[in-house]
Amino acid sequence: MKKENSKLILYFRMICLVIAITFIVIGIANGEINTVATKATNICLECIGIG
């Protein structure tokens, strides 16, 4: 029972890992990294409590 449960978790982990890597690749291809970089290289007025 515990073995089956562990295997299920292992499969679920691998599925999440594949989804995560796929998402990262799609995101980079979509240029999301530029959106993040643009936001992060300018002072975020909302974050610091000004805007």
Added chain:
Amino acid sequence: MKNKVRYMIQAAAAVFFNGFATGFIKGRIFRGKTKGICIPVLNCYSCPGAVAACPIGSLQAVLGSRNSKFSFYVLGTMMLFGVILGRAICGFLCPFGFIQELIYKIKTPKIKIPQKIDRPLRYLKYVVLIVLVIVLPLFLTNEFGMGNPYYCKWLCPVGTLEGGLPLVLMNDSLKKAVGLLFSWKVGILVVILILSVLIYRPFCKYLCPLGAFYGLFNRISFVKLDINRDKCVECGLCEKTCKMNVSVLKNINSTECIRCGECKSACPKQAIDIKSLTRDVKSQETSAEE
């Protein structure tokens, strides 16, 4: 693992994520290429020292932008960190978690929140994640279709501590722009820091949206805790030691466990261990074959 080693890792992580020392001297932020990379912890990208991007801030930035309504890159990065480390990130890498832990070391009587109040309050961080981080930036948009980072704007104490205070103190133009919102955010920060003296990691327990997200991966992450039931005598010392109030014997990989390892150190029978699931399955297969 001894707490001293963990504190050293936490301190090193805080320095590593905020390694742009010039920023603190000149009162400006880092603008290099690494700013597009999401780190695993809540660390404001408007901190003068920050060399990379906060995932929660980035998630709101992409969700609230005009072009994208789903953030593959940020969600993928968060999932990847979650699957590998789970909430060990909170216990070992988060600078704000580290600050709260240091403050908790101040010698005063501590408050243990009754379970009736503590349990429902733990769900608050999921509300913060869903409402302030995802729903509002997505749907409460201006005429150009852009949403505000509502979590950063109204709640995040990390932005105030790491970004707001140093930048406002070092820039006259920002000092002049300070208003009611800044006072609100400083108020939140002060309340959380005061509570941290009395309660262990109150922000992590009740409000952190990133901790809420990583908690979902605690059961499947590579880094896990495991109880050897043959060795365990159910003395309950692990549960008494756990400052995150995890029911160690019932659910050692609870969404609340930050993998600090204090239960492991407290166990008189060395029944608790950090394991990878692959190793666990293999050892079970071997014992089944025997």
